Amino acid sequence: MGTKRVTLADVAKAAGVSSSTASLVMTGRGQELRISEAVQARVRDVAQELGYRPNAVSVGLRKGTTRTLGFVSDSVASSRLAGDMIKGAIEAAREHGFMLFIGETGGKPAEETKLVEAMLDRQVDGIILASMFTRSRPLPADIDRTPAVLLNLVPPPGAKIPSVLPDEERAGREAAELLLEAGHREIHLIGAGPGPDDWSSVSVAAHQRLSGILSALEEAGIEPASGFADPSWLPEHGWEATQRILARGAATPFALLCFNDRLAFGAYQAVQEAGLTIPDNVSVVSFDDASVAGWLRPGLTTFALPHRALGRRAVELLLELVENPEGSRPAGANGLVHRLPMPLRSRGSVAARTQTG
């Protein structure tokens, strides 16, 4: 491996000054502490020439701040566009000169505690607690020892901690409105229904999407034509639900409002196997914008989870906490829930229906 790193002491010696002077110059306090312009220039030249870079570990020890954030998630990879969330976080962090520690808990609280501790040991300046699918969950014990932000995680009641979430309810409302505006009156829900099922602990997203959908339908004076509840949201459930709707002899054209793209994928299969066409016979709207949404024929119209933006926003919020001393923040900024819009990706799966009625 290469030669040893150049230290500040090396620079100082080569420039013929004390290391205090070198430090002052390199940290930009030369003017303030009255180091002559000549000496400053010399120190800078020498530093440049030797390729000096400050040792971040040493600075971290001295200043107590490491320009490092921790990103603790339940699962990095398992789901959907999770990687994009990390990507957004990394980008935003880099723009501010921060690095990211990434850790994964597999959903186990004990692992989470250990990870948070390992990060605190390394003196991270703040921690992002992320979940790859929106939900609620108690916080690890040590999290109050450092600035923290929740990402895709609903804060427990009373917790004074900012959180960043997709605006699922609004997306639900907009999805329903999209179909209503296209003239649809027969709208089947696939993935959740107005029934008594309560999986709010399992999937906050389901709950909120449903709530948005139902309120939009209600305003239009309409009830869902049917609602198939299933918490796992796998393609085969979309297929089954659609089969049942078709078997009942539903009059086309009608519309399917799927709770995610996997369900919509299954619905596509069932529609095609029945010899029907999307969007002529059946309109489909969905949520998530998984990559498969763009591969389907016709493309699937869906409301995208803004993962990248969520990651960015979480880092930006966290850095605000890190950089502003505890007291100097606007009141209430602590417990704020930040909801990011889910943008519509309009592809070809929704057709207008001649107005009836």
Added chain:
Amino acid sequence: MGTKRVTLADVAKAAGVSSSTASLVMTGRGQELRISEAVQARVRDVAQELGYRPNAVSVGLRKGTTRTLGFVSDSVASSRLAGDMIKGAIEAAREHGFMLFIGETGGKPAEETKLVEAMLDRQVDGIILASMFTRSRPLPADIDRTPAVLLNLVPPPGAKIPSVLPDEERAGREAAELLLEAGHREIHLIGAGPGPDDWSSVSVAAHQRLSGILSALEEAGIEPASGFADPSWLPEHGWEATQRILARGAATPFALLCFNDRLAFGAYQAVQEAGLTIPDNVSVVSFDDASVAGWLRPGLTTFALPHRALGRRAVELLLELVENPEGSRPAGANGLVHRLPMPLRSRGSVAARTQTG
């Protein structure tokens, strides 16, 4: 945020010993340096009671080693199962008590250099250079200042650096053999062909898969029935290629060997639109094992990119380099290319064909 951290000095004072003694006890060198059992017990009790945890930054400064690795990739999220690679790396690192810095370059060499430097500034013990799709690429300048391993990246000629790669050629061979053993003789390649196209710089994977396929076919005395080359491997190209094959009036059953799952996805669409059935009329084999492979009906038989295993192996190799002083390694361990098998995910897209002739 919470109270100040407990330092070793706090523990020492509370236990009534010098901080040297406390340090020796906490690092397990108490026996060796003849600290009495009584004092050792006292120190440990006090440490436990106060909740002492060593400050990793300080230890890093003193020992010059931080139990931290850097993971530099071109793109965390954009492709396929990339997240799994990181997941594997994180897991393996945690098992050894290491944390991972993750950074992304967007493929820009300047960003890469900056990232590597930022990591070196933070005294990482080693760096993994990863690419989300297999390819070859010059190394950043500073990488020789630290132990490093390439992940999914072909080492430049002459570079003495270990690398971890999927065994694409073997997978290609096995894919072809799978079809041959099922009795197929009419095998169409979709994604690359035996032609003069050379995108080895673009996609090493394509090149190696093709090479494996061709050598297996050659041994069986068979030439590909056709070969559609296209470097972007999008679903629509799979669709077009399959359409063309069908339009030519190819006699079913025949087999499609797609270079990745996206192409296979497009092929499925074309086959179904033509009113044919997989696998009765058309057998399909592919590579990658993207999540969509399991959603298709029938499930797509494909050779999985072992992303998780790749990530794990890269970390394990790197830790070997980190823990063994430069000289004490078996000769040749430096430049080794480690190829990991691509496991077959056998689903329902291949059917046996009655043997003809």
Added chain:
DNA sequence: CCAGGTTGCTAAACCGACTTAGCACCGTCA
């Protein structure tokens, strides 16, 4: 009774930067 060995622990240097009090020098003014 003392040289020499053990036992049990600590002082002090060190890693590489940042930070503050203060020193030496010069010029000015009373």
Added chain:
DNA sequence: TGACGGTGCTAAGTCGGTTTAGCAACCTGG
């Protein structure tokens, strides 16, 4: 001539640990 203030720089302490040399006190054997 000597008090005073400004200029330009440095010594030394600090962050929180690790590491090594070495000090006291006790024990042993001749």
